Amino acid sequence: MNEVFVGLPKRMVKISVDGTDVQVPEGTTILEACRRLQIDTPTLCQLETLTPVNVCRVCVVEVEGSRVLVPACSRKVEPEMKVLTDSERVRHSRRLVLELLASSVDMALCAQQVHGWMARYGAKPERFGAAATVAQPVKIDNDLYVRDYSRCILCYKCVEACGVDAQNTFAIGVAGRGFDAHISTEFTVELPDSACVYCGNCIGVCPTGALMFKSEYDMRQAGTWDESQQKVTETVCPYCGVGCMLELHVQDNSIVKVTSPLDHSVTAGHLCVKGRFGFQFVQQRSRETKG
Amino acid sequence: MFGAGGGTSSYREAEETDLIILWGSNARETHPIFFHHLLRGVRNGARLIAVDPRRTGSGEWADLWLGLDVGSDISLANAMAREIIHEGLANQEFIGRATSGYEDYARCVEAYPLERAERETGVPGEAIKEVAHAYGRADRGMICWTLGITEHHNATDNVLALINLALLTGKVGRYGCGLNPLRGQNNVQGGGDMGAIPARLPGFQDLQDPAIHQKFSSAWGGAKFPDKKGYHLSEMFEAMEHGELKSAYIVGENPARSEADQTRAVRLLSGLDHLVVQDIFLTQTAELAHIVLPAAAGWAESEGTVTNSERRVQRVRRALQPPAGARDDIEIISELARRLGSDWGRPSAEAVWDECRSLSPMHAGMAYRRLDELGGIQWPCYDEDHPGTLFLHERLWQDPVEGPRAPFHAVEHDPPVDQLTEEFPIRLTTGRRLDSFNTGVQTGGYTSPLRTREALLISPADGASLGVLDGERVRASSRRGSVEVPVRFDASLRPGLAFMTLHFPDQVSTNILTIDATDPKSGTAEFKASAIRIDKLVTAGA
Numbered sequence: 123m124n125e126v127f128v129g130l131p132k133r134m135v136k137i138s139v140d141g142t143d144v145q146v147p148e149g150t151t152i153l154e155a156c157r158r159l160q161i162d163t164p165t166l167c168q169l170e171t172l173t174p175v176n177v178c179r180v181c182v183v184e185v186e187g188s189r190v191l192v193p194a195c196s197r198k199v200e201p202e203m204k205v206l207t208d209s210e211r212v213r214h215s216r217r218l219v220l221e222l223l224a225s226s227v228d229m230a231l232c233a234q235q236v237h238g239w240m241a242r243y244g245a246k247p248e249r250f251g252a253a254a255t256v257a258q259p260v261k262i263d264n265d266l267y268v269r270d271y272s273r274c275i276l277c278y279k280c281v282e283a284c285g286v287d288a289q290n291t292f293a294i295g296v297a298g299r300g301f302d303a304h305i306s307t308e309f310t311v312e313l314p315d316s317a318c319v320y321c322g323n324c325i326g327v328c329p330t331g332a333l334m335f336k337s338e339y340d341m342r343q344a345g346t347w348d349e350s351q352q353k354v355t356e357t358v359c360p361y362c363g364v365g366c367m368l369e370l371h372v373q374d375n376s377i378v379k380v381t382s383p384l385d386h387s388v389t390a391g392h393l394c395v396k397g398r399f400g401f402q403f404v405q406q407r408s409r410e411t412k413g
Numbered sequence: 414m415f416g417a418g419g420g421t422s423s424y425r426e427a428e429e430t431d432l433i434i435l436w437g438s439n440a441r442e443t444h445p446i447f448f449h450h451l452l453r454g455v456r457n458g459a460r461l462i463a464v465d466p467r468r469t470g471s472g473e474w475a476d477l478w479l480g481l482d483v484g485s486d487i488s489l490a491n492a493m494a495r496e497i498i499h500e501g502l503a504n505q506e507f508i509g510r511a512t513s514g515y516e517d518y519a520r521c522v523e524a525y526p527l528e529r530a531e532r533e534t535g536v537p538g539e540a541i542k543e544v545a546h547a548y549g550r551a552d553r554g555m556i557c558w559t560l561g562i563t564e565h566h567n568a569t570d571n572v573l574a575l576i577n578l579a580l581l582t583g584k585v586g587r588y589g590c591g592l593n594p595l596r597g598q599n600n601v602q603g604g605g606d607m608g609a610i611p612a613r614l615p616g617f618q619d620l621q622d623p624a625i626h627q628k629f630s631s632a633w634g635g636a637k638f639p640d641k642k643g644y645h646l647s648e649m650f651e652a653m654e655h656g657e658l659k660s661a662y663i664v665g666e667n668p669a670r671s672e673a674d675q676t677r678a679v680r681l682l683s684g685l686d687h688l689v690v691q692d693i694f695l696t697q698t699a700e701l702a703h704i705v706l707p708a709a710a711g712w713a714e715s716e717g718t719v720t721n722s723e724r725r726v727q728r729v730r731r732a733l734q735p736p737a738g739a740r741d742d743i744e745i746i747s748e749l750a751r752r753l754g755s756d757w758g759r760p761s762a763e764a765v766w767d768e769c770r771s772l773s774p775m776h777a778g779m780a781y782r783r784l785d786e787l788g789g790i791q792w793p794c795y796d797e798d799h800p801g802t803l804f805l806h807e808r809l810w811q812d813p814v815e816g817p818r819a820p821f822h823a824v825e826h827d828p829p830v831d832q833l834t835e836e837f838p839i840r841l842t843t844g845r846r847l848d849s850f851n852t853g854v855q856t857g858g859y860t861s862p863l864r865t866r867e868a869l870l871i872s873p874a875d876g877a878s879l880g881v882l883d884g885e886r887v888r889a890s891s892r893r894g895s896v897e898v899p900v901r902f903d904a905s906l907r908p909g910l911a912f913m914t915l916h917f918p919d920q921v922s923t924n925i926l927t928i929d930a931t932d933p934k935s936g937t938a939e940f941k942a943s944a945i946r947i948d949k950l951v952t953a954g955a
Contacts, residue, residue, distance in 0.1 A: 124588065124803040265860040290452050290474075314862045319847060321445065355732035358719050360712040361850050363596025364424075364447045365721025367788070370713060370732040377713070377733065386788055388424060388721065394445035395848045395861060403858025404710045407693065407736050 137203040152183055152194040152205055161207055164216060164239040166223075166329050167277035168195035171390045172287045175278045180219045180239075183207045191215055217243035225250035228257075228273045231331030256304075260339075263312040266320050266399050268339045269305075273332035276303055280324035280333060288392045293318040322398035326381060326391055335379050335399075348373060356383070359397040360404075364388060366397050377401045418605050418617060419724045421805040422555060422591030423791065428453040430589040432551035434462045434544070436575060437486065437561020437941075441470035442847040444559070444595045447722070451557075460551075462544050464489065465561060466842060467912060468905045477544060480907060483840050483942045484565055484829035485534040490574035491826070492530030492538075493545035494522040494581055502549030504583035511809040512580050514821040521823035533826055549582050553589030560597060560844070564940040568932035570824040577821050585819075586806035596722040598851075599712065603720030606776075606792065607769070611643040616773025632772055645936030646672075647929070653681040660687035664742070665708070669698040670852040670918045673938035674893055674929035691745060694854055697918075706745050709735035715742065716762035718784070720792070724802070726779055727789035829942035830930035833909075837891065837944035839875070841911045841926060844941075849916035856916065867917040868901035869947070874908040876900060879947055888948045894925035897950070911945065 132147040139152075139159055146155045151174075156163045167178040174196035182191035186204035191212065194205075206212060220240050223229065224247035229236065239245075261269040276296070284294050293316045297306035307316035325333040334342075341347040352373045359366040367386045371379040380398050384391040427433060427450045440448045448471065455461050455474060463475035464486070472478040481489055497503055498519060508515050527538030534541075548554050556579060562571045576585075576592055584590040596602045608614045618625045626640050644652060650672070652658035661682075672678035682688060682701050690702040699705045709715045714735040720726045735741075740748075743765060747757045760768075763781050770776050775793035783797065784790055790801035808815040833840060845851070848861040869889050871879075881887055883902045888895055889911075898913070898921045906912060913923045930939045 124807050264862040266862065286456065288449055290449075318862075320862060353732070355730050357712050357729045357732060358599055358721075358727050360599050360710070360855065362444050363598055363601050363722045364444050365599065365719065365723070365725055365727055365789070366446050367727065372732050375734050388723075388725070388789075389446055390449070392446060392449060395863065396850060396856060397446075399861070400848075400850070400856050400859050401713070403855045404693070404713050404733065406858050407739070 135199050135201050135203075137199050137201070137205060139205045140207055146199055148199075150199050152185075152192070152197050152199060152203075153181060155199055155205075156183075156194060156207060163194055163207060164220075164236075165195055166236070166275060167279060169279060169327055169384070171384055171392075172279060172282045172327065175282065178219065178223070178275065178277055180216055180223075182212060182215050182219075184209050184212050213243055217245050220245040221247045221250060223247075223275050226256055227275055227330070229275070229330055231273060232329060236329070261313075262336070262339075264314050264320070265336055266395075267322060267325055267336050268334050269313075270332050270334065270339075271304060273330045274305060275330055275332075276305070277329060279327040279329065280305060283323040283327045283392070284318075288390070289319070289321050289323050291317055291319050291321070294324065320395040320399065321393060322395070323392045325398075326393070338379055341378060347378075352378065359393070361396045361400065366393055368393070368397060370401070376405055418610075419602060419792070419805065420591070420593035420595075420722050421585055422589075422593050423723045423803050424450040426553075426589050426591065426804065427451045427459075427555060427557075428457060430454055430459050430551075430553040430555050432460045432462070432547055432554040434464060434548065434554070434556045435471055435475070436464040436556055436558040437563075437571075438557060438559035438595055439465065439467070439469040439471045439561075439844060440557065440559065440595060441474065443597070443845045444722075445847065447557075447595060460547060462547070464544075466840075466907070466910055467844075470847075472905075477540065479534075479536045479540055479544060481534040481536050483842050483910070484939075485826065486562060486565075486571050487567070487574045487824055488525060488530050488533040488826040489536060489541060490578055491522040491525035491824075492527055492534075492541050493548065494518075494578060495525050496527065496542050496545035497549040497578075497581055498522070500546060500549060502546065503581050507583035507809070508581065510812060511583075511586075511814045511818055512821055513818040514823070518577060518581075518821035518823045521825070525826075533828075548578065548584075551584075553587070554582070554584045555589070555591050555593060556584075557593040557595055559595045560937075561941060563594070563932075563935065563937050564843075565937070565942065566830050566930040566932055566939045567824075567827045568937045569934035570822075570827070570932075573822040573824050577824075580819055580821055586804070586809040588804060591804055593722065599721070600719040602722060602724065603718065603726070606720050606726075606773075611645050611648075614772075615769050616775045618773065629772060632768075647931040647936040647938060650678065650681055650929075653685065658685075660685055660689075662689040662691070663698060663702075664691040665693075665711070667692075667696040667698050667852050667854060669696070669701060670922075670924065671915065672929065673924055673927040673931075673940055675922055675924035675927075676894060677929065678924075691742070693739065696854060707736075707739040708745065709739050709741045711742065714739070717743075718762075718766060721789075724791045724805075725789040726776070726784060726792060728781065728784050829944075830939060831892065831928045831942055831944040833944050837946050839871075839909055839911050839945050839947060841869075841889070841891070841913060841943040841945045842941045843913055843915060843923060843927065846914055846916065849914065851915060852918055853916040865901075867898065867914065867921040867923070869898045870901050870903040870906060870912040871947070872906040872908045872910065873902040873904065875906075875911075875947075876902050878908075879949070881947070881949060886950055888950055889926060889945050890948065891926040891928070891943050891945045893928065896921050896923070896925050900947070911947070915940075 134145045136145050164180045176193045181194040183194045184206040257272045352371050355370050366389045369381045370377050382389040382391050461475045462477050463472035464479045466483050531538040579585040688702045689704045690699040691706040691708050693710045712729050713732050750757050778794040778796045778799040779790050794801045848863045849856040886899050927943050
């Protein structure tokens with residue numbers, strides 16, 4: 123019941139998407155307008171909590187009067203805009219983007235949704251030859267997480283979460299240009315020698331499984347990782363008084379992963395090293411003295 | 414503050430304020446996700462001022478760092494107030510309408526010219542002036558603090574000195590303004606809210622108010638319970654010392670390791686006639702106990718609620734089955750009640766919470782269903798149509814002000830009890846590191862690549878003058894005891910200032926050095942200010 127200045131009122135803008143009219147507030151993106159109409163739009167590099175970087179191009183739509191396809195995730199609506207999300211040109215472009223990505227990196231661990239898009243657009247990555255042209259060994263240089271860049275589609279989300287959009291640690295960035303572009307620590311040092319503070323917020327936003335909890339990686343290697351047997355329970359972090367909401371992923375009465383809901387007002391999906399990794403004590407309760 | 418013990422603002426306000434003073438807090442490491450909100454504020458153009466003896470990771474983000482001497486916060490705050498008044502930046506309209514005690518306060522701070530503050534704090538007068546003017550002129554300004562303010566023998570006075578600044582400039586009760594203690598544990602706020610403080614019942618209701626006492630008593634079937642103020646932790650230890658307190662029931666606390674002057678704490682706990690410890694681990698305190706009650710972990714093996722630093726009540730839920738023999742806290746307490754002759758049955762966490770809601774008006778609207786729907790609710794929340802409260806004390810801006818005026822409290826500089834002398838010339842302060850927590854009972858369970866062994870952090874200049882090398886083991890001694898510890902050079906420290914954590918008691922018992930001088934009002938010990946000396950170890954054959 124407090125008085126809060128919420129900004130100036132926004133004008134409503136009318137646009138049409140696939141022939142359906144919709145009114146949205148000024149400043150809304152085409153993607154949000156599509157979602158309002160429940161038009162499922164593929165995205166890989168987009169996340170509500172991160173600044174759009176327009177790199178994956180899988181969300182492109184056709185806008186009447188525009189020479190090129192436009193990224194729905196960042197393009198703001200304009201009055202009387204006419205958007206097509208399922209034209210042949212859009213379908214062709216989305217299919218090609220998915221094929222190019224999936225033919226160069228291993229996208230097997232992407233969310234089911236991504237595989238659904240591949241099927242919907244008839245993507246056949248194999249027509250570009252052998253997959254995983256950026257194949258390389260998994261980087262395991264610490265006990266908390268692994269980096270498997272043969273799964274990296276260069277969506278920049280990890281860089282953004284490590285940088286200005288959340289953590290502001292700047293341990294990683296994009297190095298190289300063109301096909302040589304890759305995510306790297308400064309001077310390619312190992313993670314323990316970098317500025318990394320192990321908040322794991324890069325894992326939290328990674329859409330392909332390139333960044334992964336060591337615990338998950340080990341279980342996958344051992345063949346014991348089974349998401350169908352996992353239950354997710356929301357609770358509050360046991361450490362400081364900020365009150366971050368945790369999602370505990372539990373398999374066989376063991377916490378195997380910790381995440382936080384993107385829409386939680388305290389965390390926006392982000393945690394620190396204690397919240398993300400400091401859970402083991404609860405399942406190491408031997409009779410020995412602690413403390 | 415002014416009758417309700419909670420941070421006045423919401424985290425999101427830090428994103429939309431003009432000035433944030435982080436006072437005695439290294440939130441970058443100790444409250445990292447709050448610091449995300451704060452950094453969003455900085456990105457949106459807010460100025461950040463860090464007041465801390467150490468130039469911490471938080472200070473690195475600040476526009477200005479005031480590296481004051483440990484325990485000189487009141488001198489700094491009072492000098493800022495004097496500067497604000499002299500510059501005509503005091504909000505006289507707000508002071509006149511919503512506060513009381515201004516004249517006494519103004520008289521008190523008049524004795525703190527910049528020269529005096531510079532002498533007592535070690536901060537250049539010009540910098541104090543700049544911060545005073547910046548805070549006075551900002552439209553919106555927040556002050557946030559942590560244990561750098563409260564772990565002192567005059568903790569309450571320190572907090573009052575900060576409250577005074579907000580009252581002086583009208584920076585409370587408005588969006589983007591406020592006074593925020595960042596809580597150190599996930600339910601410190603909730604514990605206080607629930608009456609785990611000596612003179613309060615749930616919802617900060619006064620234990621000694623007959624009407625309140627009667628309300629609780631009749632809700633509990635006419636049960637009789639004391640109507641006099643209890644003891645806080647430090648008073649309990651004093652009562653043990655006098656032989657007045659002979660038995661204790663400790664739940665989820667490890668005072669044998671966490672108390673200042675550990676030798677004394679262990680001696681007193683060992684001397685009790687009867688000690689019961691309820692914990693998820695067999696802690697050092699539990700080892701001293703006659704009876705240990707193994708408990709389920711509150712955050713992952715039980716149902717309930719906790720309250721965070723923005724007064725948000727959130728649910729914790731059972732995700733794991735507790736180990737065999739460990740029981741839920743509610744179950745243990747109910748079972749204890751039954752054996753003492755009072756059968757409460759086996760209430761669920763929700764039933765206990767609903768009882769609390771029926772007795773504590775500020776929690777009344779927080780049904781579990783609503784906590785789930787709204788992602789937690791910030792108190793006060795008076796009924797099930799109430800959205801919760803973004804920030805407190807808006808009433809101070811009503812004309813005429815609703816309810817009592819907010820009082821100024823004139824407080825005076827009072828340096829740390831453990832004085833620096835030639836024998837003990839170095840100021841030792843304590844704190845946390847990013848990846849560890851308190852006595853390490855919980856964080857010891859995971860392997861952190863950031864973790865380094867406990868060390869006595871000193872400035873490279875002190876290392877040179879003491880003739881010790883980075884990494885060399887030394888003896889650190891205070892008036893209470895001494896420990897062997899390796900030194901580590903740390904550029905965030907000024908000469909004369911040393912830093913240790915309490916995270917690794919198995920490596921170094923830092924609390925052998927700390928002083929148990931406590932604030933009489935809050936009971937917190939002066940962990941932040943011990944006087945020590947550092948001696949080279951005598952090498953064999955020397």
